Amino acid sequence: SQKIEQNSEALNIQEGKTATLTCNYTNYSPAYLQWYRQDPGRGPVFLLLIRENEKEKRKERLKVTFDTTLKQSLFHITASQPADSATYLCAPPSSNTGKLIFGQGTTLQVKP
């Protein structure tokens, strides 16, 4: 079955550093992958979508890569700020109806 894996351990970094979060998927090849941010008690918010023919996508301080050979997506936040502290979810679509399958999420804590 399709499986999505994200680092389950929280990632703690110092303000100003680059945060790198990993998303691995197995048993299928999604045509695209989305990343979301979720704050405690809130609904997820869309950040970026990257397609299989795109190696990299950027939006302000965010960068996402998509390696279809490794079956992995990396999510980078450069010049991190305490306001970036949240849980980040990767979500490729399922192979049949296209519904998004969410990883468990990685919690990022940026310390001032």
Add this chain to the structure above:
Amino acid sequence: NAGVMQNPRHLVRRRGQEARLRCSPMKGHSHVYWYRQLPEEGLKFMVYLQKENIIDESGMPKERFSAEFPKEGPSILRIQQVVRGDSAAYFCASSLQNTGELFFGEGSRLTVL
């Protein structure tokens, strides 16, 4: 343009009662998804609906749970005879097309006593 509206935001039910959660998608969106999130866990897909049709209900428990998205009005997630294990946050999301980004509501938090 109002976002995805979910209500109630918090709902308390006793075991055996029914819970009805409502979701109004963003204007113009015809694709609605329901996800469940248990404390400290990820979002688990439940059901995908379009107007008057259930497209994918592979994540719905076989009993007690049902969902609808009528031609008029909000989408409803209905849980009959609730049990303590149903306590969770239920999120609704909508999209313009089924390959696009999802817009989530703020969730309905169900507590079963």
